[in-house]
Amino acid sequence: MPVTNNDFSQVMFDRHSVRRFDPSVTIPRAELQAMIASATTAPSACNLQSWHFVVIDTPEAKAKFKQAAMAFNYPQVDTASAIVFIAGDTHSHLVYRDVWQKVYEAGKISKEKLDQIFNTFLPLYEHAGRDFLTLDATIDGAMVGMQLLLVARAHGYEANPFSGYDFKTVLPAVGLDPARFVPVMAIAIGRPAADVPVLKTQRYDSQTLTEFL
Amino acid sequence: MPVTNNDFSQVMFDRHSVRRFDPSVTIPRAELQAMIASATTAPSACNLQSWHFVVIDTPEAKAKFKQAAMAFNYPQVDTASAIVFIAGDTHSHLVYRDVWQKVYEAGKISKEKLDQIFNTFLPLYEHAGRDFLTLDATIDGAMVGMQLLLVARAHGYEANPFSGYDFKTVLPAVGLDPARFVPVMAIAIGRPAADVPVLKTQRYDSQTLTEFL
Numbered sequence: 001m002p003v004t005n006n007d008f009s010q011v012m013f014d015r016h017s018v019r020r021f022d023p024s025v026t027i028p029r030a031e032l033q034a035m036i037a038s039a040t041t042a043p044s045a046c047n048l049q050s051w052h053f054v055v056i057d058t059p060e061a062k063a064k065f066k067q068a069a070m071a072f073n074y075p076q077v078d079t080a081s082a083i084v085f086i087a088g089d090t091h092s093h094l095v096y097r098d099v100w101q102k103v104y105e106a107g108k109i110s111k112e113k114l115d116q117i118f119n120t121f122l123p124l125y126e127h128a129g130r131d132f133l134t135l136d137a138t139i140d141g142a143m144v145g146m147q148l149l150l151v152a153r154a155h156g157y158e159a160n161p162f163s164g165y166d167f168k169t170v171l172p173a174v175g176l177d178p179a180r181f182v183p184v185m186a187i188a189i190g191r192p193a194a195d196v197p198v199l200k201t202q203r204y205d206s207q208t209l210t211e212f213l
Numbered sequence: 214m215p216v217t218n219n220d221f222s223q224v225m226f227d228r229h230s231v232r233r234f235d236p237s238v239t240i241p242r243a244e245l246q247a248m249i250a251s252a253t254t255a256p257s258a259c260n261l262q263s264w265h266f267v268v269i270d271t272p273e274a275k276a277k278f279k280q281a282a283m284a285f286n287y288p289q290v291d292t293a294s295a296i297v298f299i300a301g302d303t304h305s306h307l308v309y310r311d312v313w314q315k316v317y318e319a320g321k322i323s324k325e326k327l328d329q330i331f332n333t334f335l336p337l338y339e340h341a342g343r344d345f346l347t348l349d350a351t352i353d354g355a356m357v358g359m360q361l362l363l364v365a366r367a368h369g370y371e372a373n374p375f376s377g378y379d380f381k382t383v384l385p386a387v388g389l390d391p392a393r394f395v396p397v398m399a400i401a402i403g404r405p406a407a408d409v410p411v412l413k414t415q416r417y418d419s420q421t422l423t424e425f426l
Contacts, residue, residue, distance in 0.1 A: 008221040008367050012360065013254050029425065037419040041226050042359060043374055047414045053423040061426035072333065085426075099415075108412060120285065138348060139376075139398065142355035146255060147225065150363075154221050161256055163352075174426055185352065199321055201260045202312075206250040210266040212242065213274035213298075213387055 004156040011153045016200050018158035021079040021190030027157070032057070032082055032189075035155055039148035042140075046121050047099065050092035050137035051144045052181060054174040057082035068170035069186075073162055080188035081157070085174050086145050087181040088137025093125035134182050141184030152189045159189045217369045224366045229413050231371035234292040234403030240370070245270070245295055245402075248368055252361035255353075259334050260312065263305035263350035264357045265394060267387040270295035281383035282399075286375055293401035294370070298387050299358050300394040301350025306338035347395050354397030365402045372402045 005011055036053050044050060056065045062077055065085070069077055077083060097118065104114040125133070145161055152159040163185050171178040218224055249266050257263060269278045275290055278298070282290055290296060310331065317327040338346070358374055365372040376398050384391040 003222055006221045008219045008224050008363075009216055011221050012363065013251065015254060015256075017256055033420060033423060036423055037416075038226065040416050040419050040422075041228065043228075043230055043362070045376065049417055049422070051422065053419075055423060055425045057425065064426060072329065103415060106415075108414075116285070135348070135351060138351055139355040142352040143359040143374075146356040146359035149256070150221075150225065161356075163258065175424065201321075202316060202319075203250075203253050204262055206253050206266070207246060209253075209262070209264065210246060210249055210268060211388065212268045212270065213277060 003154045005154050011150050015149065015153055016198060017160040018190075018192045018196065019076040019160050019188070020193045020196045021076065021081065021158075021188070022193050023079045025081045025191045027057070027081040027189065029055070029057070031155065032084070035148060035151045036084065038151045039144050042144040042147045044140040044143070045136050046096070046117070046125075048092040048096065048125075048136075048140065050089045050140040051184075052087045052089050052176070054085040054087070054176065055082055056085060056174070064173055068165045068173040070164040070166075073164040076160060076162070076188040079190065079193065081190035082188075084148060084187045084189065085170075086141045086148075086184045086187065087171065087176055088134065088141040088184050089181055090130065090133040090137050091180050092137065093122070093133075096122055096125065137182055138184055145185050145187060148187055152187075156191075157189050158192050159187050161185045161187050216367045218367050224363050228362065228366055229411060230373040231403075231405045231409065232289040232373050232401070233406045233409045234289065234294065234371075234401070235406050236292045238294045238404045240270070240294040240402065242268070242270070244368065245297070248361060248364045249297065251364045252357050255357040255360045257353040257356070258349050259309070259330070259338075261305040261309065261338075261349075261353065263302045263353040264397075265300045265302045265389070267298040267300070267389065268295055269298060269387070277386055281378045281386040283377040283379075286377040289373060289375070289401040292403065292406065294403035295401075297361060297400045297402065298383075299354045299361075299397045299400065300384065300389055301347065301354040301397050302394055303343065303346040303350050304393050305350065306335070306346075309335055309338065350395055351397055358398050358400060361400055365400075369404075370402050371405050372400050374398045374400050
């Protein structure tokens with residue numbers, strides 16, 4: 001249940017996608033919730049935390065999710081202990097005033113900073129179109145997803161992020177309102193199947209992707 | 214230059230955004246490049262690695278970047294040792310066949326898997342519209358950005374991700390082609406200014422953001 005591997009380099013640099021798991025492994029819901037809580041230490045735009053999680057960890061839930069998942073992802077859906085579907089919440093700014101008012105009341109920011117947030121940042125969201133809100137929530141969701149991939153490893157599991165599902169039907173399939181949420185990614189978590197070969201994919205030499213302005 | 218803090222829990226759970234840095238600190242370019250390389254162990258959709266980095270670490274480069282940055286971000290731009298601007302590359306799939314052919318030739322995937330990639334995944338990108346490619350590259354860029362925030366801490370620095378810049382002018386300002394790239398986030402890295410108060414923002418109780426399907 002706690003972090004069992006606290007070696008940062010091992011957790012991050014030895015991570016690779018695992019797509020076939022030992023189906024006999026169960027992860028307690030309290031541990032799944034704890035891993036999600038840990039992942040939400042991720043930063044988010046204006047601390048809006050525009051992320052939302054649907055945990056799929058029963059045969060019935062997997063059957064619902066598979067209505068939208070692409071067939072080539074069935075093996076990992078079938079064998080993972082749990083799939084955490086991450087959605088972006090385009091309505092997160094509707095509680096914005098309340099969130100920052102509390103930060104102010106707790107004495108963590110000045111009145112000047114509070115006014116700046118209410119007068120500068122808040123209107124950006126209140127006047128934003130769906131595209132902006134989608135991108136913003138997608139970035140938040142991807143960052144929390146990256147943390148969840150690492151936290152899973154720190155807990156002794158392996159994981160794989162995937163978006164091989166029908167973007168139009170996946171939200172209703174997992175019970176979320178498409179008018180409010182956007183799909184970001186699904187993360188399958190479990191222990192690797194005993195016979196699964198490790199696929200360490202290559203990365204480009206980062207120098208070829210970097211410029212010094 | 215190497216990882217100086219390898220404690221996973223400390224690196225991830227004690228991370229918070231720092232926006233004012235000690236301007237006397239210089240980070241060697243080799244170390245910046247090493248941190249970027251470490252961050253690119255992040256996963257990406259179909260291993261396309263749709264990320265691109267522009268490092269801003271001189272007064273001249275900062276002046277260019279500030280043409281697009283919003284004024285409330287000037288303090289962190291001015292004081293950070295470096296800003297790493299992360300763009301998403303919507304053309305990353307143009308080298309797709311080459312990338313996976315090499316993985317196949319290295320004996321890491323079967324011919325069957327290679328055919329699946331070429332016949333199933335590749336057409337998704339080749340026939341995709343700009344919106345799909347933007348979202349896909351944005352997710353890749355956000356995940357690598359999250360890893361960079363953690364790697365910076367492991368190297369003994371602090372960081373802050375921000376997108377307070379003009380989305381239309383920031384790409385030309387940093388020398389990137391808007392027809393190809395999309396802005397994802399900027400990450401300011403440095404050592405905190407001595408007198409900067411720590412703002413530990415609150416997170417929602419993750420249970421309120423989680424459903425079990």
